[in-house]
Amino acid sequence: MDFTLDAEQLALKSEAEEFAAAAVAKYGRFNDSWLCSFSRECSQDLAARGWIGMVWPKEFGGGGRSPVDRLIVSEALITAGVPIGATWFADRQMGPGLFTFGTPEQCERYLPEILAGDVTWCIGMSEPNSGSDLASLSTSAVRDGDEWVINGQKIWTSFAHESDYCYLICRTESIPGKPHLGISEIIVPMDTPGIEVRPIRDMVDARHFNEVWFDNVRVPVGNLVGVEGKAFSQTMKQLEHERGGIDRLVSNRALYLHVLELADTSDPIVRQEIAELEIGFTVGRLLVYRSVLGQTPAGFAAGTKCVCTEYEQRVADFAARILGPEAMLHSDWSTEIAYAPAYTIMGGTSDVMRNILGDRVLGLPR
Numbered sequence: 003m004d005f006t007l008d009a010e011q012l013a014l015k016s017e018a019e020e021f022a023a024a025a026v027a028k029y030g031r032f033n034d035s036w037l038c039s040f041s042r043e044c045s046q047d048l049a050a051r052g053w054i055g056m057v058w059p060k061e062f063g064g065g066g067r068s069p070v071d072r073l074i075v076s077e078a079l080i081t082a083g084v085p086i087g088a089t090w091f092a093d094r095q096m097g098p099g100l101f102t103f104g105t106p107e108q109c110e111r112y113l114p115e116i117l118a119g120d121v122t123w124c125i126g127m128s129e130p131n132s133g134s135d136l137a138s139l140s141t142s143a144v145r146d147g148d149e150w151v152i153n154g155q156k157i158w159t160s161f162a163h164e165s166d167y168c169y170l171i172c173r174t175e176s177i178p179g180k181p182h183l184g185i186s187e188i189i190v191p192m193d194t195p196g197i198e199v200r201p202i203r204d205m206v207d208a209r210h211f212n213e214v215w216f217d218n219v220r221v222p223v224g225n226l227v228g229v230e231g232k233a234f235s236q237t238m239k240q241l242e243h244e245r246g247g248i249d250r251l252v253s254n255r256a257l258y259l260h261v262l263e264l265a266d267t268s269d270p271i272v273r274q275e276i277a278e279l280e281i282g283f284t285v286g287r288l289l290v291y292r293s294v295l296g297q298t299p300a301g302f303a304a305g306t307k308c309v310c311t312e313y314e315q316r317v318a319d320f321a322a323r324i325l326g327p328e329a330m331l332h333s334d335w336s337t338e339i340a341y342a343p344a345y346t347i348m349g350g351t352s353d354v355m356r357n358i359l360g361d362r363v364l365g366l367p368r
């Protein structure tokens with residue numbers, strides 16, 4: 003596989019970098035911009051370029067473009083800190099989830115507004131007592147005539163306070179001894195009566211997190227996505243989209259580029275650290291290329307996420323050393339350093355990623 007960009011891809015890269023510089027001038031620059039930013043207007047600008055749903059099939063209104071094109075654009079946007087958070091989840095996961103598992107009516111109803119950059123989706127997966135072990139979730143949806151009645155609580159739901167829809171993972175049946183069965187995915191409009199959203203401010207003042215309560219929330223039965231009670235594998239497939247992308251490698255690229263300018267490159271230890279980080283970035287990038295091109299075995303996105311997010315944490319450690327005492331003063335950069343532990347938690351922890359790699363990819367004994 004030749005990883006050199008061709009002339010068209012180089013032109014796309016320049017276009018994306020130019021767009022990114024203009025968007026940052028207009029909307030501001032954000033660290034971890036795919037998660038810690040929100041601008042509908044910016045998403046609509048992306049949509050106007052065809053940069054939402056770039057890789058979705060044309061029959062669903064997408065661009066039908068190569069995953070490498072999307073990687074090029076995403077890398078430029080996230081590195082520059084463009085606020086793409088309002089539509090990132092929907093572009094990366096919800097859209098592909100809907101056109102893979104949803105009904106034609108659902109595709110017709112929900113995909114165009116995602117592609118237009120007009121709506122925000124949140125992912126209602128984690129619960130107070132159910133994170134890594136997703137199959138232990140207890141938020142329930144019980145069928146009552148033509149409706150699902152939903153009760154329970156989600157937590158760490160990024161963007162719930164800004165979202166139009168929640169892609170809810172819930173339990174529609176409890177089968178003793180078979181926790182992976184009975185799980186379903188349901189679309190829940192966030193303005194449905196009975197939903198309470200309580201924002202959580204994190205340690206670095208990021209404000210994407212929420213707790214979400216569902217108290218007898220009623221949605222039509224037609225909001226079920228895919229097969230009732232068999233959504234665990236659907237969710238795992240979606241997590242493959244979530245784990246193997248370039249967003250897992252370049253969240254704090256701007257921090258690295260910033261401290262690189264300050265680093266004393268005559269110091270042999272600093273030089274060695276830079277060399278190691280450059281190797282880490284190159285390896286991570288190759289894994290992301292292979293992942294988005296579908297050249298990795300099923301489940302390997304877990305390995306890609308592990309390598310890439312642990313690299314991001316090494317960047318943060320390096321930045322703290324280069325900044326020295328300044329890293330302890332409140333600033334854009336020190337905030338970014340303090341945020342780094344989140345990289346290996348969100349989307350599944352590194353421990354769990356290693357388990358998946360061992361079990362599913364390498365077939366190691368449990």
Ligand SMILES: Cc1cc2nc3c(=O)[nH]c(=O)nc-3n(C[C@H](O)[C@H](O)[C@H](O)COP(=O)(O)OP(=O)(O)OC[C@H]3O[C@@H](n4cnc5c(N)ncnc54)[C@H](O)[C@@H]3O)c2cc1C
Nearest residue numbers: 125126127128133134158159160344347348349350351353
């Ligand atoms: C920035 C950020 C954004 C997030 N956004 C969302 C969101 O939008 N929607 C959503 O639903 N969730 C979201 N989450 C939640 C995230 O998915 C969970 O935090 C994650 O899955 C881990 O679950 P937990 O926090 O309950 O930790 P736990 O599962 O309780 O894990 C605690 C510790 O035990 C370890 N551990 C657990 N099980 C095993 C095992 N089998 N083997 C070895 N070690 C294990 C873990 O590695 C971890 O160190 C977000 C999290 C972060 C940090």
